[in-house]
Amino acid sequence: MTTATKKRKPADDGDAVFDRELEDLPQELRWREWMGRIEAVLFASASPVGRDDLARVVGQGASVEMLIEDIQAELIGRPYELAQVAGGWMFRTKSQFADAIKAAADLGEQALAFTEMEMGVLCAIAYHQPIDRAGLKDIFGKEVSRDQLARLRYKDLIASGPRSPRPGAPHTFVTTETFLTSFDLQSLRDLPELEQLEDAGLGAF
Known part of the structure; x- marks a missing residue:
């Protein structure tokens, strides 16, 4: 005792x-x-x-x-x-400030301003699409917030993909044509090798 x-x-x-x-x-x-x-x-x-x-x-x-x-x-x-x-x-x-926020987001490169986590989520979706929130949780070891996904969707960088085979058939996420043009990619085959992302400090996905 x-x-x-x-x-x-x-x-x-x-x-x-x-x-x-x-x-x-x-x-x-x-x-x-x-x-x-x-x-x-x-x-x-x-x-x-x-x-x-x-x-x-x-x-x-x-x-x-x-x-x-x-x-x-x-x-x-x-x-x-x-x-x-x-x-x-x-x-x-x-x-009442929604229009002002949208106008600011339309100012050139500001539209592509990301937090580190948002960039990580976008990379994970790009390399593992179609992927659902459970799949993203497996990668990051924690839940990816709906707000982060909503911001990427608002920038038209991700969209809904086919239903996942997991129980409940949740929606998956895929990248968009805007994603390709924003990062000067002809197709997903032009994505850099994962080793290059690690060298850039974005980690492995």
Whole structure:
């Protein structure tokens, strides 16, 4: 029993490192810090974050819903909002700015601006098409967010392919003609060898 207790102590000490309650702060500053934590978590996530996950970064006496309301109030007049979707919350641009976003995306090379993950997903689809989300998860070791796939689809670089033979027959993804023209390829046979991608730091797919 003594040995088991000793093994648990480091975990207990580790849990104490993150101060959720912030009892040493005045109430106003404590509330402001909780708001900042929730904003940080939401900005870092590409998908909706549920209440239970947000509650892990604030004190037990804090209302996640009230913190969300205060953040939403501060965003009035900003081009983005904090919206409740799919059982959680996420930041998204307001619909009234959709035309401005599209216009910016049409400005030359900016339309092909990628995050590292988006480029990786695009490469994986190009080399393994048709491939579904489960196949992409097998490659990356984690779920590929629907938002990342939606951004690639918005740029017309990927499209829906044939149904997968997996249970449920999920949709697969394939590259498009726009993909070929954007990367100056005559056909998929002109894709560089995987070794060249590794040399470029894109990893193996």
